[in-house]
Amino acid sequence: MSKYLLRRVLIMIPVLAGISLVLFTVLALAPGDPFEELATNPNVPPEVRANLRHQFGLDDPIPIRYARWFTSMLKGDWGFSFVSRINVGTLILQRLPTTLWVLGLAQFLGLLVALPVGIYAAMRPYSLFDQIATTFAFVGFSLPTFFTGILFILFFSIYLDWLPFIYRADISATGWRWYWENARQAAMPVAVLGLAQGASMTRFVRSAMLEVIRLDYINTARAKGLTEKVTILKHAVRNALIPVVTLVALQIPGIFTGAVITEQIFRVPGIGSLLITSILANDTPVIMAITFVFSCLVVLFNLVADLLYGWLDPRISFR
Amino acid sequence: MTPPNGVASEAVSPAVARARVRGTTSMRSEAWRRFRKHRLASVGAAILVVMVIAVVAGPFVYRVPIDEIDFKAKLKAPSWAHPLGTDDLGQDLLARMLYGGRISLAVGVVAMLIAITAGTMIGAIAGQLGGSVDHVLMRFTDLFLSLPQLPLLLLLAYLFRDALKKALGAEMGVFMLMVVVIGGLRWMPVARLVRAQFLSLREKEFVEAARGLGAAPLRQVIRHILPNAVGPVIVAATIDVAAAILAESSLSFLGLGFPPDIPTWGRILFDAKDNLDFAPHWAIFPGTAIFLTVLSINYIGDGLRDALDPRKVLS
Numbered sequence: 172m173s174k175y176l177l178r179r180v181l182i183m184i185p186v187l188a189g190i191s192l193v194l195f196t197v198l199a200l201a202p203g204d205p206f207e208e209l210a211t212n213p214n215v216p217p218e219v220r221a222n223l224r225h226q227f228g229l230d231d232p233i234p235i236r237y238a239r240w241f242t243s244m245l246k247g248d249w250g251f252s253f254v255s256r257i258n259v260g261t262l263i264l265q266r267l268p269t270t271l272w273v274l275g276l277a278q279f280l281g282l283l284v285a286l287p288v289g290i291y292a293a294m295r296p297y298s299l300f301d302q303i304a305t306t307f308a309f310v311g312f313s314l315p316t317f318f319t320g321i322l323f324i325l326f327f328s329i330y331l332d333w334l335p336f337i338y339r340a341d342i343s344a345t346g347w348r349w350y351w352e353n354a355r356q357a358a359m360p361v362a363v364l365g366l367a368q369g370a371s372m373t374r375f376v377r378s379a380m381l382e383v384i385r386l387d388y389i390n391t392a393r394a395k396g397l398t399e400k401v402t403i404l405k406h407a408v409r410n411a412l413i414p415v416v417t418l419v420a421l422q423i424p425g426i427f428t429g430a431v432i433t434e435q436i437f438r439v440p441g442i443g444s445l446l447i448t449s450i451l452a453n454d455t456p457v458i459m460a461i462t463f464v465f466s467c468l469v470v471l472f473n474l475v476a477d478l479l480y481g482w483l484d485p486r487i488s489f490r
Numbered sequence: 491m492t493p494p495n496g497v498a499s500e501a502v503s504p505a506v507a508r509a510r511v512r513g514t515t516s517m518r519s520e521a522w523r524r525f526r527k528h529r530l531a532s533v534g535a536a537i538l539v540v541m542v543i544a545v546v547a548g549p550f551v552y553r554v555p556i557d558e559i560d561f562k563a564k565l566k567a568p569s570w571a572h573p574l575g576t577d578d579l580g581q582d583l584l585a586r587m588l589y590g591g592r593i594s595l596a597v598g599v600v601a602m603l604i605a606i607t608a609g610t611m612i613g614a615i616a617g618q619l620g621g622s623v624d625h626v627l628m629r630f631t632d633l634f635l636s637l638p639q640l641p642l643l644l645l646l647a648y649l650f651r652d653a654l655k656k657a658l659g660a661e662m663g664v665f666m667l668m669v670v671v672i673g674g675l676r677w678m679p680v681a682r683l684v685r686a687q688f689l690s691l692r693e694k695e696f697v698e699a700a701r702g703l704g705a706a707p708l709r710q711v712i713r714h715i716l717p718n719a720v721g722p723v724i725v726a727a728t729i730d731v732a733a734a735i736l737a738e739s740s741l742s743f744l745g746l747g748f749p750p751d752i753p754t755w756g757r758i759l760f761d762a763k764d765n766l767d768f769a770p771h772w773a774i775f776p777g778t779a780i781f782l783t784v785l786s787i788n789y790i791g792d793g794l795r796d797a798l799d800p801r802k803v804l805s
Contacts, residue, residue: 309788
């Protein structure tokens with residue numbers, strides 16, 4: 172097991188190097204100069220600009236720049252943001268908690284919907300409940316988050332006027348009031364993301380349950396005289412959830428994608444909206460760092476998915 | 491197909507029996523029959539056909555210019571003069587949606603074609619040649635699979651937009667960028683699928699027979715293996731159209747897709763989102779159009795999966 176883990180972690184390094192190479196090549200091939208913003212700023216005289224370019228090593232050949240960038244990335248030195256003039260690492264760490272908080276809640280909400288609905292639908296396949304649940308899951312899975320977000324704003328903020336549609340990081344209230352305000356403003360982003368997640372997870376849970384429920388050992392459990400509740404919850408669900416756990420872990424990078432859109436709609440000050448503002452402001456170091464963070468998350472969760480799968484299902488052997 | 495003798499004990503559906511009487515069960519007509527049995531897939535197909543006809547023929551029938559600015563009629567709710575209302579410049583939304591829908595759907599189809607062509611080629615080469623070629627191509631596929639899709643899409647769209655606009659003109663430039671970038675980040679699942687099909691098909695007896703009869707490798711691939719691998723690829727292609735439409739809409743919605751003078755559905759939504767309180771219709775129509783298209787295509791994909799899966803019991 173530890174040998175397997177070590178090998179998997181070692182494999183991650185070339186993968187991450189490959190990803191960073193792709194990202195860097197894209198940026199190096201791009202027609203716009205990342206230092207264009209200095210070029211268009213009239214307060215910067217040409218010789219200063221040339222000096223700066225030299226100082227940042229932008230005139231060096233691309234392979235050398237890449238090697239330098241990748242090593243400093245690994246050392247945790249992610250450079251300075253062109254726009255806000257602070258350390259990229261600090262900037263990302265400022266924004267990350269909000270994103271993780273919203274995403275975590277959304278994932279929790281998704282599971283809260285998907286588990287009972289999926290299990291109950293699989294217990295009575297093709298019943299009315301199952302048909303309604305499957306249809307809703309299909310619709311939810313086809314609804315783009317940007318449209319659900321807009322519909323939520325229209326209904327809950329404009330029509331009912333219940334919830335604020337702009338997320339504020341600086342709520343001045345204290346105590347319970349603070350928690351209440353935060354819950355109110357997080358409700359819509361979390362619901363939009365969580366329901367989208369819940370829809371696709373419901374499909375996973377249902378099909379995984381359907382696979383398990385017709386196996387012989389479930390019949391055995393029933394024949395022993397166990398109640399339906401024990402048969403389903405203790406015998407079927409525990410095995411059915413093994414592939415679901417993997418799928419959920421594999422989906423996490425996809426949720427980050429959804430988060431970029433949701434954060435943009437509700438103006439949540441997270442890492443996704445930071446990415447969009449940096450792209451619009453030509454803030455290359457921040458763009459590179461965020462894209463790289465997203466890549467690391469993809470690779471990391473692939474590993475987590477594999478390990479979880481093996482841990483939950485002893486039939487899988489690590490070689 | 492099954493030989494005529496020795497299956498007498500099996501229950502035979504009327505259509506199969508009829509086909510046997512006629513002596514032919516064409517795979518295609520059988521698949522079509524099964525597809526029609528999937529009710530929601532048929533409804534989806536009908537909705538999609540209506541949408542396609544509307545965006546292709548609509549601008550010829552509904553001859554209102556998409557960029558006629560009329561400040562007297564700005565942000566108007568739907569009325570007889572403007573069936574879907576107007577935006578903040580008084581431009582007619584129906585005309586814009588019909589025109590933009592063409593582009594939204596075209597992006598979906600062309601990006602899908604790129605993804606499927608690239609994926610099929612890479613998967614076929616990896617599956618047919620095997621060995622180190624297979625190994626390298628699959629590692630390459632894995633690498634692409636671990637790239638973060640949306641951030642990379644945003645980055646590419648942002649970096650290359652101006653250069654392509656200059657080279658190919660605003661509309662064509664952004665269109666090419668969108669389809670290449672979206673298609674170029676979606677071929678990996680198809681490649682894996684095709685490779686898996688090739689690995690199992692290439693060992694089948696009928697391919698061995700072709701090989702024994704002296705068919706060149708290229709002929710084996712094109713005449714014998716590919717036609718048998720096509721079912722799952724068609725399903726993946728259908729789902730890819732929906733995914734590509736969503737990707738384009740997301741990019742345009744984030745303001746990094748098409749410019750305002752090319753009103754794709756995502757772009758209209760982007761322009762509408764700051765006026766939700768006075769002009770909800772402006773956002774609801776394009777959003778619904780995207781949703782209905784994606785839902786229909788997903789249902790069609792579901793129906794095709796049922797229709798094309800040869801392991802499904804004939805019923």
